[in-house]
Amino acid sequence: MNGLPPGIDLTSIVGRQLDVVSFARWTVVFVFDDRAVRIAVEGTIRISGQSLKPCEIDDYRANATSLCQFIGATIEAAVRTANGGMELGMSSGDRITFENSKTGYESFQLHIGETVFVA
Numbered sequence: 001m002n003g004l005p006p007g008i009d010l011t012s013i014v015g016r017q018l019d020v021v022s023f024a025r026w027t028v029v030f031v032f033d034d035r036a037v038r039i040a041v042e043g044t045i046r047i048s049g050q051s052l053k054p055c056e057i058d059d060y061r062a063n064a065t066s067l068c069q070f071i072g073a074t075i076e077a078a079v080r081t082a083n084g085g086m087e088l089g090m091s092s093g094d095r096i097t098f099e100n101s102k103t104g105y106e107s108f109q110l111h112i113g114e115t116v117f118v119a
Helices: 064-068
Strands: 018-023 028-032 037-041 045-049 055-057 075-080 086-090 094-098 108-112 115-118
Touching: 018 064, 045 064, 055 064
Parallel strands: none
Antiparallel strands: 018 028, 028 037, 037 108, 045 055, 045 094, 075 086, 086 094, 108 115
């Protein structure tokens, strides 16, 4: 859709540890340590880094192993991408990018406390 707003402050999610990755038919949800930060994804996810073979993920169930290996990692950096997506640098040295890849409906939702950003 429209992506995250330009200038969004993502510093409040840095330092959060990924505790849960849950799967549904068309959605994957990442839940962080205090449950106040959640990312629900319906669009494309890209992963890359030191210990991962770079790949693009649209079928979450088929790529569950690739996504679950982020469990226990902490967000060390979070930035809005040029197209309104979000890239997280994780303590494992790997990166996970939530692309603003869908037109007509949301690619992902970022929940920080009571605030929800729809991209």
